[in-house]
Amino acid sequence: EVQLLESGGGLKQAGESLRLSCTPSEFSFSSYAMSWVRQAPGKGLEWVSTISNFGGGTFYADSVKGRFTISRDNSKKTLFLQMDSLRVEDTAVYYCAKCFGPGSGSYFHDFWGQGSLVTVSS
Amino acid sequence: EIVMTQSPATLSVSPGEGATLSCRASQSVSYNLAWYQQKPGQAPRLLIYRTSTRATGIPAGFSGSGSGTEFTLTISSLQSEDFAVYYCQQYNDWPLTFGGGTKVEIK
DSSP: OOOEEEEOOEEEETTOOEEEEEEESSSOGGGSOEEEEEEOTTOOEEEEEEEOTTSSOEEEOTTTTTTEEEEEETTTTEEEEEEOSOOGGGOEEEEEEEESSSSTTOOSEEEEOOOEEEEEEO | OOOEEEEOSEEEEOTTOOEEEEEEESSOOTTOEEEEEEOTTSOOEEEEETTTEEOTTOOTTEEEEEETTEEEEEESSOOGGGOSEEEEEEOSSSSOEEOOOEEEEEO
């Protein structure tokens, strides 16, 4: 079964940067779009960003646009989320999630990691 | 942005009873609607995609219906493991958006 492992979470101060990584178990990584979805403590799910299978398309929530950058290295089978200018409201568990397919019509998530906690203090 | 509104926020159900959860979109999302289940301390799990297609391994007791702006997730007979929070997500347009969730709790 597909497994996704996030790393890189931790405690940061507002204005600092952090990079999350996600490494999958064996599946054809370059065949699928990938997303980051976050969940603030006690709150619902919030989509953050999605990248197409070869990285040519990237999409962002307005709340992170211009501050966060999603990228992937298909040769190393790794997904990244570079988080700059962190804000207190970015505090959340960040999930790496595999999209059902490579592109349009498949941007729902059939496998999820266990999440990486990012805490931003003021 | 397409706003997804789920109702009710909390549903109290006795084990063995059925449950109907609603999800409304602020504009049409065609059939591009997914449902997820999340239990405390766990990652979400995909239940339904394209409105009514069950994901791999999801029992037949879960079913989805609807189109356009009105969608329903039906759980035919609640088992102990089904008490959780359920989210809908539209993937018809950017940004992807989730509903606020429906918590199904034991009555």
